[in-house]
Amino acid sequence: MHRYTLPAIALHWLVALLIIATFLLGLTMVDIPGLTPTKLKYFSWHKWMGVTVFGLACLRLLWRLTHKAPTYPDSMPAWQKNAAHAVHGLLYFLIFAIPLSGYFFSLSAGVPVVYLGIFPLPVFIAPDPELKILLRQTHYALNMTLLAVFCLHVLAALKHQFIDRDRTFQRMLP
Template structure:
């Protein structure tokens, strides 16, 4: 029985985690900058690039996961904890798709195209919409808050398994 994640799965996990933290932090910083400055516009571009990259990596991660299942939980782990962990992992997967997509849709509703790395314009799926813009802004914000909270719970659970249970759950994801 496989006891650890594959190195590819670890790479996807840690790279997406790093990019999510960077995008979230940049989102907080850029929205606190008053007015429309060149720095703020640059940060918005970087934020979008991070989001698109997370989305692309999420697709690859799910494809990898389809053919490389995660290792089994330790036998000592209670069934309710396994169910909670599975539910949280499912939610995290949903959010690493939903957050970038909601940001993309918010940009479109704002009438601002997303140009990945300044080179590739993503398709404009719908026209700017003054009705959709505030809704999608709120959706993007609250999905981000849900993602931040879920990541916090995920990290707390990993630390609990490492420091309290000492059952090797965290080591499965460490290279």
């Protein structure tokens, strides 16, 4: 059985866990009424996690571009292989688009992003109330799309593990 490399596996699971945590924190923070110290702290953490996800996604993409993924089992139908490629492509797109939309949403709201409270990130756009609304909606829509694609990805992995028993899932286990 062909497997992913250990760095690819580590980056996969680290990015996945960070995305889940960032997503859940995002849901939590927007439900806090008003502008409280806790809400502000959660917003900072959410942004820091998003920047971290983006940085790790860059490393992951670089690794993926320089290391070939293992082949799918011969028993897998072509349509499933094509679907898997499409889902992975969409996941990569979303892993980059979501942090970028959040970053520009924050800038459009006039709130610069200061990574870990130490490193100010560049300000590329001026505050813009109309753009802020559009970017908030975009950030939300991209996140809901990620949730749906993530669920599809997990269900496909479980199908391969428990129904097909073709060891596809084991390729990504440490």
